[in-house]
């Protein structure tokens with residue numbers, strides 16, 4: 001490929017999406033949020049009343065499922081079988097379902113195949129948990145973005161929209177607990193668990209400002225262009 005694949009991995013709430021969107025804009029690359037694909041399939045599974053622990057049931061969905069990611073300024077518009085599910089897939093029930101669905105090895109094989117097809121030409125910033133380890137082990141740039149769990153929890157809590165609080169008030173402790181549960185599941189699953197690729201550059205944003213993270217990452221990408 002003539003243009004690079006930039007892989008951004010890390011736990012929930014580290015700031016991967018913001019970073020990926022920024023780098024994509026800066027370098028004119030396509031931004032692909034792979035978490036949105038797991039969320040979209042999880043939404044379809046919920047909507048079809050499937051058992052999220054039943055890999056065979058989940059896998060049976062895939063032959064007649066299409067998930068498309070379209071670029072927008074803020075992130076990806078997500079089309080599930082042609083229908084815009086961008087907002088719905090951010091709800092708490094889908095978030096929890098995506099975390100459970102993503103442990104299944106054969107579901108991951110299907111996802112990884114889709115993601116490779118999307119990124120194979122290069123010129124993409126792909127963000128997720130296993131991009132540098134499983135989807136594009138040969139990515140030209142790999143960044144593993146991490147931060148202290150408490151800091152990630154606080155950032156996540158502040159992102160919860162006020163209107164969401166009105167529907168169902170959430171506490172910071174609850175946000176932190178939910179995030180930790182998802183991280184644990186990602187780190188401990190058998191198939192492509194969340195971990196830095198051996199050749200990933202580790203960025204710990206615990207005591208970095210957003211601008212510092214963006215500037216440092218831009219440097220890293222430039223050094224590889």
Ligand code: C5P
Nearest residue numbers: 034035036038098099102128129130182
């Ligand atoms: O990144 P996001 O929070 O949207 O991802 C939703 C869920 O999808 C994560 O909790 C994780 O379990 C799963 N995921 C994954 N591999 C990826 C991206 C997301 O397992 N590459």
